[in-house]
Amino acid sequence: MDASILLALRDPAGVPFYPVVFQALYVLTWALHAAFVLLALGSMGLSLYGTMKQKTDSHWKILTPHLIQTGKISVSILIVLGVAPLLFTQVIYDPNWYVANTLSGMWVFIFIYTLIVGYSMYYWYYYANKSSQGGGKLIGLISFGILVFCGILMHNFAVTSIMPNDWMDMYAPNGVVDTSGWTFNIDILRLIFMVSLSIPVVGIFLQNYARFLSTRENFSQEFISHASSLGTKLSVVGLLLSAATFVLWMIAIGYLLHPLSLATVVGVVVLLFLSAKNTNSYITTGVLVIVALLISALRELIRYDIMGQLGYSIYDYPVNLEIPTLLMFLSTFLVMGGVGVAYLLTMAWKVGKTQGIFDGSKDIWVNKLGTYTISIMVAWMVIFFGWGMTFLFKNIL
């Protein structure tokens, strides 16, 4: 695929802001998406093991429903967090994303419906397990399988989108056009590496879980240390596994000695060390976030290089500045998003730490943040309507 075609596939409207900003946002938000994908898959998978132990083992009896719940909430969050990179990738790599989506049109369609079915079955699993110890094993397993399959489809879109040289062969093998949308590609090392990360992620999650609950009196010390040591085991074994697949993947694509790849390896070693010692899992989590960002950046680097070799650079994308909506985004993101999410998370933290009912009306911060959030939202609406009416009057009068 030569540059003239790739450049023609860009949107004639240009990009509404400097491409590097979208690139940075893409790297950042994909890392967030990935973090919850991994937490979801990890906790769901581990919960399935838990359903087999739940009846006889008192620790698993407590842990299993918590894992199921974690998986359930994480799927919702990963979906929402996936929207952001979906947006940003289409702004700067629209040729790639749209070709991948049309070539795999059938899979795109299947992705959505399997996700609906898989996630609905997950609720079924949740309710079945709630009503009887060890219940819902089979449903949970099927649901887990479906959601893993969704991840494989995601991987197909990502991989197909960075194979521009093969697009023509996928669309019209031997000159015969195929509009069926059944294109499917897998890069097995990359996929295994991505999915393998769910083991250390759930491991570190368990370490955090144990640490968080250790201040609550209604959880026994025994249970806490059981959860914590299980977490340590999982993260150590998982990290070794991920590290091995990572190195293989890097060798296969010739990136092993790239600084970003080396930085990732260092990051993983640090993680291994920190999680093995498990002195403060919150710090481990901080490092995990950095490693996630490195991996996200590496994915972007691979794509950037492939496209660069073909003569497509996002930095040359024509810019058509669009300031007012950018200001809306920034202010909403920083002010409403910042305050609102702080409100919810502060509340969640305090509820989690409290035995019995948490009285938020007596808590200065929860109270204040709540009032601020409402006021900001109301003000937001007022500005929205004011802005709209100004433009409408200007344009129709």
Added chain:
Amino acid sequence: MDFIGQFPLFYFPEYGSAWIMGVTGTIHILASHTSVGAAMLFAFLAHKAYKENRTDLYPYMKKYGMFLLIFSYVMGSITGPGIWYTATAASPVGISALIHNFVWVWATEWVFFVYEVIGVFALVYFMGKIDTKTHLKLTYTFALASVGTLALIIGIISFMMWPGTDAYYATGSASDAFFGINTFPHMFLRIGFMIMMSGVIGLVIASAIKKENQSLSAELTVKMGYIAMFGGFITLFFFMWYMGTLPDNAHAVFNITKDEVILNRIILAIVFSLYFLVAILKPRFINPTLASVMIGVILIFGLWPGEKLRESMRKPYVAGQYIYSNQIVSRDVPGKGIKSELPVIAQKGLLQVNPFVPENLKTITDSNRLEAGELLTKIACSNCHSLENNGKFRPLAARLQGVDKDGIIGILNAMGAGAFPYMPTLQLPQDEYDAIAEYLVSKQY
């Protein structure tokens, strides 16, 4: 220019790829409107419970509201990206235009989504774990955030129909594109529908608690009846207004099926008014089965035809009245430096300028004419018409039955001259018309 921005074609046999997008869209509309409606209903109940100290309401809110809230929210949040994904496969250039005009608007909506997704679980799982006053505040913010997502998406989907004024073409500004003359009627049409949906689902809940608490059930059923009636009225009122803010081409398509559509809407209005009246006057007659069936009725007889109509009325465009459904930029947008692709297509032909046409089909010869004709027809027509003899979606088979090759060439020339307001003014070189006609004749419709 050597090439224009066209992508590989994805064609879903018999139905067409636009149709499967419509299916996802219909489910999404039900889920998302129910979800915002549920958020408002929840805020209403929480408000009532708190202000009137009605502790009897909380258990029911927890038991039923929860499932509803989460389930509709979850379905809404999957089918939302779902429409986006399927629209991408069906209409990449259209989606690209929306993204490149509105990326910051969508990013803003995303902030609301993030608030909502954490909020929905907080709302549900903290019930009984936090004091009622804090919980009430939380429900308010959740309802506000839900309405915020509507406020942000509405200008984008209104723009798909048309920018509403000419300002956008000159300025290229997202504000001009977003706030067109049909944005606000459209917004309140949907708010009305959300209010109605909150009543409609409220009826399921209210009637389901009949066994446990007869008087509360009756009280809530009556209330939901009023709410739904009010929402229905708002919907109808703004529907009227909305129709008045649509462009001419929309009315051209609407007129084809006008009588049928109006009859359908009148029947629906009567049936639902009666239903809500029963809820108000004879609350005991409402039961969960009936209430659930009525949701199905809304989905199948209200939303599905509504979606198909909205899709049709946008014809021949898919977005902003500058991109045709068959992915061709059809006019200049000086504000963005966009140029119409029609002249170059008329001059060189689709096969030459579409980058995904394989070499062996770039030039029409006697040996590849049929194959080239098939590809051309798919590119030019399949986004709006299914091609098979037993096609289901606005099938060409029914529209070209018994028409011979000259007849088809005549139709194509008429299209090229802009004779059909609802079809693209797609002028092609004669040899491409010829190939299309040859292919269509070979189908023996």
